[in-house]
Amino acid sequence: MKLELGYIYIKDIQFAEKSKVENGTLYVNKEEIKALVMEDQNFKSVEVELAKPGDSTRIMPVKDVIEPRVKVEGPGGIFPGMVSKVQTVGSGKTHVLKGAAVITTGKIVGFQEGIIDMTGTGAEYTPFSKLNNLVLVCQPVEGLKQHEHEKALRFAGYKIAIHLGELARTLVPDESEVFETPTVKEGFKLYPELPRVAYVLMLQSQGLMHDTYVYGVDAKQSLTTMLYPTEIMDGAIVSGNCVSACDKNTTYHHINNPVIHDLFSEHGKTLNFVGVIITNENVYLADKERSSDWSAKLAEFLGLDGVIISQEGFGNPDTDLIMNCKKIEAKGIKTVIITDEYAGRDGSSQSLADADVSANAVVTGGNANEVINLPALEKVIGYTSVADIIAGGFSGSLHEDGSITAELQVITGATNEMGFNKLSAR
Numbered sequence: 001m002k003l004e005l006g007y008i009y010i011k012d013i014q015f016a017e018k019s020k021v022e023n024g025t026l027y028v029n030k031e032e033i034k035a036l037v038m039e040d041q042n043f044k045s046v047e048v049e050l051a052k053p054g055d056s057t058r059i060m061p062v063k064d065v066i067e068p069r070v071k072v073e074g075p076g077g078i079f080p081g082m083v084s085k086v087q088t089v090g091s092g093k094t095h096v097l098k099g100a101a102v103i104t105t106g107k108i109v110g111f112q113e114g115i116i117d118m119t120g121t122g123a124e125y126t127p128f129s130k131l132n133n134l135v136l137v138c139q140p141v142e143g144l145k146q147h148e149h150e151k152a153l154r155f156a157g158y159k160i161a162i163h164l165g166e167l168a169r170t171l172v173p174d175e176s177e178v179f180e181t182p183t184v185k186e187g188f189k190l191y192p193e194l195p196r197v198a199y200v201l202m203l204q205s206q207g208l209m210h211d212t213y214v215y216g217v218d219a220k221q222s223l224t225t226m227l228y229p230t231e232i233m234d235g236a237i238v239s240g241n242c243v244s245a246c247d248k249n250t251t252y253h254h255i256n257n258p259v260i261h262d263l264f265s266e267h268g269k270t271l272n273f274v275g276v277i278i279t280n281e282n283v284y285l286a287d288k289e290r291s292s293d294w295s296a297k298l299a300e301f302l303g304l305d306g307v308i309i310s311q312e313g314f315g316n317p318d319t320d321l322i323m324n325c326k327k328i329e330a331k332g333i334k335t336v337i338i339t340d341e342y343a344g345r346d347g348s349s350q351s352l353a354d355a356d357v358s359a360n361a362v363v364t365g366g367n368a369n370e371v372i373n374l375p376a377l378e379k380v381i382g383y384t385s386v387a388d389i390i391a392g393g394f395s396g397s398l399h400e401d402g403s404i405t406a407e408l409q410v411i412t413g414a415t416n417e418m419g420f421n422k423l424s425a426r
Contacts, residue, residue, distance in 0.1 A: 013133070083155070121372060154239075171187065210243060
């Protein structure tokens with residue numbers, strides 16, 4: 001399967017009478033965006049804000065981050081099964097507003113949302129401080145149930161990202177990249193001497209509002225299966241969860257998965273990138289056994305020599321991670337796992353809730369319990385009042401001057417387990 005991504009680089013974002021992309025600037029009609037969001041009767045109001053790199057701006061609590069894209073050639077559309085009709089994506093051409101994002105916030109339903117600072121200490125820990133962001137602050141109607149609120153906010157983000165992506169449909173990309181995965185049979189013929197490597201992508205699916213969707217299907221309702229890497233790059237997987245901000249895979253993370261990009265960069269050179277095995281994370285032991293059994297079975301069936309495994313979340317999912325690792329290793333297939341750590345504020349506690357001797361090749365995204373101080377910023381988009389209750393915060397996190405003391409856990413993407421961050425350890 002072959003996909004061409006055309007990048008239109010966005011260097012600035014501004015409000016204007018007409019929405020368009022011109023000379024590297026994304027111009028947005030604010031009232032147009034409001035009207036589109038308010039088509040959903042679950043909202044009583046919406047504010048639309050801008051947050052640019054270097055702005056003295058704090059966004060909290062963050063629900064999701066989505067990159068604007070548009071399918072310009074080939075089957076399907078962006079976010080198939082969620083917004084576009086169910087049709088296999090991952091081939092043809094897709095245009096990307098690279099450097100722009102839609103961020104959703106408001107009085108969110110849970111306590112596991114995060115913070116994005118556009119400048120200062122916090123900005124150094126999140127990749128989203130480097131983007132030109134359109135922020136939707138959506139307020140639900142009275143009495144809306146939590147899961148309905150989460151769904152409405154999620155779809156508002158998708159809708160606006162697709163709307164902005166459409167502005168790039170007829171533009172000539174500044175740069176294009178082509179990604180192609182051969183079939184299993186073709187791969188054997190093309191690269192007989194190269195090690196066969198796949199990526200086991202663990203998807204958060206541990207209960208209500210801990211969901212990830214694949215072609216519109218909640219991952220907890222699916223068995224372990226396989227996708228072409230380009231399907232994921234084309235929007236087949238989206239976030240629908242409220243896990244801790246630091247290691248949550250937002251929708252932006254999924255469509256820009258760095259493990260997939262890095263494997264493609266070595267494909268045909270040092271390895272044969274066979275594809276992506278997607279597997280869910282479960283609550284009950286029997287479900288964990290089933291999913292990890294299938295991961296190992298698929299890895300063996302594909303004749304793999306090596307596997308990279310990434311997880312999402314921490315604690316309970318550590319068991320899924322280790323089960324995948326040791327069962328695949330037992331098939332004679334080498335593994336590398338990507339995780340993060342909850343090793344206590346002094347870094348001396350056990351990093352993972354589970355372990356095994358076969359997990360001897362580990363990449364870490366950092367210690368989420370590290371305490372940081374976020375200075376007061378001039379503008380807050382959203383609500384600082386959640387600082388004491390979001391995961392990583394505590395009583396007294398929010399100070400009178402607007403500064404925040406909290407664990408790194410509060411920063412969206414800070415210890416991301418796809419490696420989409422700046423932290424690690426040796």
